[in-house]
Amino acid sequence: TQLLEQSPQFLSIQEGENLTVYCNSSSVFSSLQWYRQEPGEGPVLLVTVVTGGEVKKLKRLTFQFGDARKDSSLHITAAQPGDTGLYLCASLSGSARQLTFGSGTQLTVLP
Amino acid sequence: DTAVSQTPKYLVTQMGNDKSIKCEQNLGHDTMYWYKQDSKKFLKIMFSYNNKELIINETVPNRFSPKSPDKAHLNLHINSLELGDSAVYFCASSQLGNTIYFGEGSWLTVV
Numbered sequence: 001t002q003l004l005e006q007s008p009q010f011l012s013i014q015e016g017e018n019l020t021v022y023c024n025s026s027s028v029f030s031s032l033q034w035y036r037q038e039p040g041e042g043p044v045l046l047v048t049v050v051t052g053g054e055v056k057k058l059k060r061l062t063f064q065f066g067d068a069r070k071d072s073s074l075h076i077t078a079a080q081p082g083d084t085g086l087y088l089c090a091s092l093s094g095s096a097r098q099l100t101f102g103s104g105t106q107l108t109v110l111p
Numbered sequence: 112d113t114a115v116s117q118t119p120k121y122l123v124t125q126m127g128n129d130k131s132i133k134c135e136q137n138l139g140h141d142t143m144y145w146y147k148q149d150s151k152k153f154l155k156i157m158f159s160y161n162n163k164e165l166i167i168n169e170t171v172p173n174r175f176s177p178k179s180p181d182k183a184h185l186n187l188h189i190n191s192l193e194l195g196d197s198a199v200y201f202c203a204s205s206q207l208g209n210t211i212y213f214g215e216g217s218w219l220t221v222v
Contacts (some may be wrong), residue, residue, distance in 0.1 A: 042115075042201050042213025043154070086152055097208045098144060098167055101154040 003027070004089055004102035012108040016078050021105040023089035024071045030092075032072045033099070034063055037086040079109045114138050115214040117202045123220045124192055131188045132217045134202030142166075142207045143185035145177060148199040148216070157200075160185050161207060192221045 007022050023032065031050045035043035047056050049065035049072060056063045060083075062075040076083055089102040117134045124130050136143060144167075145157040158177040159167035165177070174190045185204075189196060197220050205211040 037152075040215065042203070042215055044213070045210055088154065092208075094167065097142070097205070098156045098159055099146075099154075099211060100156070104152045104154075106152065 004091065004100065006087075006089060006102040006105050008105060009103065010106050010108075012110065013079055015080055015109055015111050017109075018075065018077050019079055019107070020073055020075045021087055021107070022071065022073050023102050025091075026070065028069050030069075032065060032069075033090045033092065034072070034074055035088040035090060035101075037088060037104075039085075043086075043088055076107075079107075081109045081111050083107060083109050113215075115202055115204055115212050117200075117214040117217050119217060120215065121218045121220075123222060126192055126194060126221055128192050129188070129190045130192060130219070131186055132200055132202075132219070133184070133186045134214060135184050136202075136204040136212070137183065138204055138206075138212060140204040140206050140212075141182060142205050143179065143182075144203040144205075144211070145185065145187050146201040146203060146213075148201060150198070154201070158185075158187075189219075194221050197221045 005024050033048045034046045037043040047063045052067045052069045054065045060077045064073045087105045090099040115136045142161045144159045146154050148154045157171050160179040163179045176188045179185045199216045199218050201216050202214040203211050
């Protein structure tokens with residue numbers, strides 16, 4: 001099982017600030033996914049990165065896959081209270097293509 | 112229309128009881144999953160069914176028994192509930208290898 005470590009575990013910032021969260025592993029991934037989970041809801045897929053060095057943008061969110069495909073980052077520009085949630089990275093593996101999740105980063109954006 | 116729906120959303124029960132959580136997906140997917148999220152928000156795969164056949168059974172006590180009457184349903188039955196079973200249980204579905212969609216979760220509290 002590939003172990004995914006996320007940092008920081010908790011992050012509380014003011015509206016308008018920028019932030020970066022990280023997902024790291026000692027294993028190489030064929031792909032990596034980022035999810036956001038809001039209170040009382042299930043995780044929702046934000047993006048999948050596949051190629052080493054790949055950068056994907058989703059409005060104010062920028063996702064990067066490390067060159068060696070062992071790590072990934074999520075950068076949020078000008079954070080808003082609506083960005084509050086649990087951010088999870090995950091890798092797909094196994095016969096059922098099941099997700100192995102990281103430890104998560106709980107983000108709180110204060111108005 | 113809710114793509115992946117699970118019931119009940121909240122369940123409080125006493126130790127030793129037997130309970131079931133039901134899950135239905137209307138996406139026409141061939142694969143369904145049960146994940147468990149603990150108090151630290153860590154999400155872990157429990158079971159996966161593909162076309163009604165069990166393909167993943169992680170290290171889960173045999174008090175937990177999944178049942179898939181058809182491709183659109185995957186129910187989770189738990190016998191002799193213990194305090195440590197308290198968690199949020201997420202049902203999910205996918206067309207194998209593609210995006211996984213999660214339900215809203217079932218909050219189980221064992222007292």
